[in-house]
Amino acid sequence: MKQKGLNRFRENKGAALIVVLFLTIIASITGGSVLKYSMNERTINRRHFLRLEAKNGAEASVEYGFAELVSRFENRASLPTDELQTNPLSIPSSATTLFTYSTAGTHCNINPANLQLFGTMVSLSREYIDPTDPANEFDPMKGRTMDLYEVTVYGSATVTDPLGPPITSYASERIQARDAPLFTHAIFYNIPMEIAPGPAMIVRGPVHSNGDVYVQAGSGLAFHDTVTSAGGLVHGPLPGIGKGTSNADVTFRDGGGTHVSMKNSGVWMGSGQTDWRAVSSQRWDGYVQSSAHGVQVHNTLGTSDYVPDDPTTPLVNELQNPAHDLIEKPDTSSSTTTESE
Numbered sequence: 001m002k003q004k005g006l007n008r009f010r011e012n013k014g015a016a017l018i019v020v021l022f023l024t025i026i027a028s029i030t031g032g033s034v035l036k037y038s039m040n041e042r043t044i045n046r047r048h049f050l051r052l053e054a055k056n057g058a059e060a061s062v063e064y065g066f067a068e069l070v071s072r073f074e075n076r077a078s079l080p081t082d083e084l085q086t087n088p089l090s091i092p093s094s095a096t097t098l099f100t101y102s103t104a105g106t107h108c109n110i111n112p113a114n115l116q117l118f119g120t121m122v123s124l125s126r127e128y129i130d131p132t133d134p135a136n137e138f139d140p141m142k143g144r145t146m147d148l149y150e151v152t153v154y155g156s157a158t159v160t161d162p163l164g165p166p167i168t169s170y171a172s173e174r175i176q177a178r179d180a181p182l183f184t185h186a187i188f189y190n191i192p193m194e195i196a197p198g199p200a201m202i203v204r205g206p207v208h209s210n211g212d213v214y215v216q217a218g219s220g221l222a223f224h225d226t227v228t229s230a231g232g233l234v235h236g237p238l239p240g241i242g243k244g245t246s247n248a249d250v251t252f253r254d255g256g257g258t259h260v261s262m263k264n265s266g267v268w269m270g271s272g273q274t275d276w277r278a279v280s281s282q283r284w285d286g287y288v289q290s291s292a293h294g295v296q297v298h299n300t301l302g303t304s305d306y307v308p309d310d311p312t313t314p315l316v317n318e319l320q321n322p323a324h325d326l327i328e329k330p331d332t333s334s335s336t337t338t339e340s341e
Contacts, residue, residue, distance in 0.1 A: 046161070046163070047161065047167065050109060050159045050161055051159075051167050051169065053108065053109055053110065054157050054159045054167050054168060054169035055157075055169040055171070056157075057108075057110045057115065057157025057169070058155045058156050058157040058169045058170055058171035059155070059171045060095075060157075061091055061115050061116070061155030061156070061157060061171070062117070062153050062154070062155040062171045062172065062173045064089075064091050064092070064095060065089040065119060065153040065155065066173060066175060068090075069089070069119070069151060069153065069175055069177075070175075073149065073177045078147075078149075078179070079122050079149060081121050081124065082121060082122075083122050084118070084119035084120070084121070084122065084151065085121070088118060089117050089118060089119050089153065090117065091115055091117055109161070110157050110159050111158060111159075111160060114156075114157065114158040114168075115156070115157055116154075116155060116156045116157075117153070117154070117155045118154055119151050119152065119153045119154070120152045120153075120154075121151075122149055122150070122151050123148075123149070123151070124147065124148070124149055125147075125150075126145060126146070127145070127146055127148050128144075128145045129141050129142045129143060129144055129145075129146060130142070131143045131255070132255075137255065137285060137286040138281065138286040138289065138293060139286070140208075140226060140228040140289055140293075140295050141178065141180055142226065142286070143206065143225060143226060144180060144184050145184075146178045146180050147178070147179040148176060148177070148178055148179075149176065149177040149178075149179065150176050150177075151174070152173070152174045153172065153173050153174075154170065154171070154172045155171050156169065156170045156171070157169055180298070185205060185207065185208055186203055186204060186205025186207055186225065187203065187205070187207045187208070188207075188208050188209075188298075189210065189211065190210050190299070190300075191209075191210065191211055191306045191308070192209065192211035192212045192213070192214070192231065192238065193207075193209035193211065193212070193214065193229075194214040194215075194237065194238040195213075195214070195215050196214070196215070196216045196217065196218075196237060196243065196246065197217055197218065197219070197221060198218040198219065199218065199219050200217070200219040200220040200221075200222075201217065201220070201221050201222070202222045202224065203221075203222070203223045203225075204224045204225065205224070205225050206225045206227075206228070207223060207225070207226070207227045207228070208227075208228045208229070209228075209229050209230065209231065210230045210231075210297045210298060210299070210306060211229070211231045211306065212229060212231035212233070212234060213227065213229040213232070213233045214234050214235075214236060214237060214238045215233070215234075215235060215250050215262070216236055216237065216245060216247070216248075216250065217246055217248040217249070217250055218246045218248055219248050220251075221248070221249075221250045221251070222250075222251045222259055223252045223287075224253055225253070225287070226286075226287050226288075226289070227287065227288050227289075228288075228289045228290070228295045229271075229289070229290045229291065229295060230290075230291055230295050230296055230297045230298070231290065231291055232270070232271035232272065232291065233270055233271045233280075233288065233290050234270045234272070235250065235262055235263075235268035235269070235270055236268075249261050249262075249263065250262040250263075252288045253284070253287050254283065254284050254285045255284075255285030255286070255287070256285075260283055260284060264279075264283075269283075271290045271291075271292060276290070276292055277292040277293055280293075281293070
């Protein structure tokens, strides 16, 4: 009996050892799988971070190209179709300092030498901005034929992964510049505009001011095309000139060609209203717009923003500014000023 019990004990002991070994193997396999998964997850996260870094670098290079193109469009009358082939876009050397190790301990994995930037041929076309197209309802240039310049800018950046192959990301951006000749306007002001006729007046053609627009009429004033202002739109005289207010009707056309008064329920409308943008859009269908609608200053080539005259500075002639230069040769004399003449 004792011998049988001992044999049974030895058999149970051997079975327990096998179970322990089996469980140890399973635990090792599970632990190895978890460790491998963790390492893979870490690698994926690192590669994802580097991919985002490359993407940001590529987009940054495209933005440099965009800024350079804007500068060229603003300072030159036109660009030839091979502009970017004969005078390629470039990333300024100062920008490479953004892609190097810094003393703050943060660093970038982008090699500045691998940044690439180039643009396509300049595409030139002429397009009529159809005022009847709903997509152009609030386009301040609707109803005019414009020269359209289109360029696509491409950029790329490569990051170095010390534990794997490099990652390259690409970005592109299409730029469209619209060239509106100055004389496509019936009236164009680079300064605040005041229109206050005594007899009835009809204005046929687009009207634009880079400043505020003041309108009133002695016998009626009707605008038959778009009226845009990079400032505000006000009924009444230009402040500070001592002129009274005339209250004959002032009308603007709407999308259907009907003339709608600036006076609503006995009150003159204007950009000072809190709901001006919404009300004017509904009333005139985008034919009347101000800075509240996003209208921007339209400077001619080679001119900058208008600087109004300050009579308290007799030694500084603010009248000798780009607005004045549009109609008269600049006075380079330092001995006299318009204020003192």
